[in-house]
Amino acid sequence: MNNKPYLIGIAGGSGSGKTFFLKCFLEHFSAEEVCLVSQDDYYIPVAHTMTAEENKLYNFDLPSTIDMDHFHRDISSLMNNEPILKEEYTFNNPNAKPKTLEIKPAPILIVEGLFILHFEDIASKLDLKIFIDSAEEVALQRRLKRDLNERGYSNEDVLYKWHNHVVPSYKEFLLPYRETCDKIVINDTNNAEDIIKITDDISDELREKLFGEKH
Numbered sequence: 001m002n003n004k005p006y007l008i009g010i011a012g013g014s015g016s017g018k019t020f021f022l023k024c025f026l027e028h029f030s031a032e033e034v035c036l037v038s039q040d041d042y043y044i045p046v047a048h049t050m051t052a053e054e055n056k057l058y059n060f061d062l063p064s065t066i067d068m069d070h071f072h073r074d075i076s077s078l079m080n081n082e083p084i085l086k087e088e089y090t091f092n093n094p095n096a097k098p099k100t101l102e103i104k105p106a107p108i109l110i111v112e113g114l115f116i117l118h119f120e121d122i123a124s125k126l127d128l129k130i131f132i133d134s135a136e137e138v139a140l141q142r143r144l145k146r147d148l149n150e151r152g153y154s155n156e157d158v159l160y161k162w163h164n165h166v167v168p169s170y171k172e173f174l175l176p177y178r179e180t181c182d183k184i185v186i187n188d189t190n191n192a193e194d195i196i197k198i199t200d201d202i203s204d205e206l207r208e209k210l211f212g213e214k215h
Contacts, residue, residue, distance in 0.1 A: 015138070024192075040089055060165065107210060114169070
């Protein structure tokens with residue numbers, strides 16, 4: 001590969017449905033055509049030293065919680081068609097031994113996360129910016145379902161973080177960039193077909209633009 005990858009940024013707040021959107025979007029491409037770098041994999045590790053109460057009060061929804069230098073360095077390596085090695089994110093679980101993952105460069109590089117539009121060094125490199133948006137109440141219900149069922153948080157902890165960390169951070173570090181994005185995807189329903197159709201359309205556009213395929 002001599003050409004630099006086509007860099008797509010996908011941003012969305014907690015509970016916006018960004019994970020499902022990504023899952024649907026990636027199904028349109030092979031592993032040789034696309035690679036993914038997630039901001040969540042670059043949290044500065046702190047939770048393994050915390051009590052449950054300290055974890056509840058610690059604000060993970062700030063740009064300062066991300067190892068920005070490492071994040072940007074890995075993106076730059078992939079942009080230069082160099083593979084990267086990184087440790088798997090284990091949600092700060094001290095009992096989980098992270099695997100070392102190799103991410104190989106591809107013609108399409110997707111960068112996703114809450115702060116990718118706020119981090120100017122990353123935002124300035126994006127060829128396509130996609131904003132996944134949803135109503136606050138819808139997003140909260142999704143967050144509650146995920147954190148209660150999958151991560152074992154209490155209802156009180158989830159609501160504390162939502163009102164004191166998640167929403168203020170979203171309004172300060174993501175929402176101001178909404179109108180700068182090339183595509184805004186409204187995801188207020190739980191109808192999977194709606195998102196699948198949108199990813200169909202975007203991937204068709206990209207396949208024609210980058211690979212000369214017509215649909």
